Amino acid sequence: MIQVDGPGLSQRLQRSFFQRETQLVARELLGKLLERRVGGEVRVGRIVEVEAYLGPQDLAAHSSKGLTKRTRVLFGPPGYAYVYLVYGIYWCLNMVTEEEGHGTAVLLRALEPVQGIEMRTQGPGLLCKALGIDGSLNGQDLVSDELHLVDAPLPDPEQIQAKPRIGVAYAKEWAALPLRFYLKGNPYVSRS
Known part of the structure; x- marks a missing residue:
C-alpha cells in the first residue's frame, strides 16, 4: 500500500502541469495518483x-460542437474537471489542458486502486462511481483538497502503449x- 498522507509524503500537481500540450499531459498522467476526499x-x-x-478540430471531442453551456468548463482554464x-x-471525468479557450482535455479511463477503493475502476463510468464523482464536480479545481493529483515517477516509456480511442467511430x-x-x-486497463 502506498501511503499518500502526511508531511513530505505527497507532492500535489500544480496547474502548470495541465497547462501544456494535451498528448504530453495524457502520457504523463499515467502512473500519477488521483486523490478524492469524500467526507x-x-x-x-x-x-x-x-x-x-x-480541441474543436477533433471530431471526437465535445469541443467540436463549439462553446455551449455544457462545454464551458472544457474551454476554460487548465486544471479543472470537466465531468459529463x-x-x-455514466459520469466521465476529464482534466482540462492547455490554455484557456483551446477546448482540450484528457479523459481518465481506468485506475489501479491504491487506498479506500472497493469497487471496479476499469472504464470511465466505473472509475467515477468508485470515487464518488458526479456532475456536482463539473468545474472542480483539480488543485483542491477535494480532488487532486499526486505526483509519482513516470513509468518506463516501454510500458506506455498508444492505441485508438474507444467508442468514437x-x-x-x-x-x-x-x-x-x-x-x-x-490488469486495471479497461481494454488492451
Whole structure:
C-alpha cells in the first residue's frame, strides 16, 4: 500500500502541469495518483489509462460542437474537471489542458486502486462511481483538497502503449488516431 498522507509524503500537481500540450499531459498522467476526499474518507487510485481530446478540430471531442453551456468548463482554464454524463447513466471525468479557450482535455479511463477503493475502476463510468464523482464536480479545481493529483515517477516509456480511442467511430479520421494511452500489462486497463 502506498501511503499518500502526511508531511513530505505527497507532492500535489500544480496547474502548470495541465497547462501544456494535451498528448504530453495524457502520457504523463499515467502512473500519477488521483486523490478524492469524500467526507472524512480518502480514495486514491493510480492512473493507468487515459484518452486525449485535442480541441474543436477533433471530431471526437465535445469541443467540436463549439462553446455551449455544457462545454464551458472544457474551454476554460487548465486544471479543472470537466465531468459529463454519457448514455444517460455514466459520469466521465476529464482534466482540462492547455490554455484557456483551446477546448482540450484528457479523459481518465481506468485506475489501479491504491487506498479506500472497493469497487471496479476499469472504464470511465466505473472509475467515477468508485470515487464518488458526479456532475456536482463539473468545474472542480483539480488543485483542491477535494480532488487532486499526486505526483509519482513516470513509468518506463516501454510500458506506455498508444492505441485508438474507444467508442468514437463517428469521428471519421479522428477515430483511428492513437490517442488512448495505457500501461501495458496492467490488469486495471479497461481494454488492451
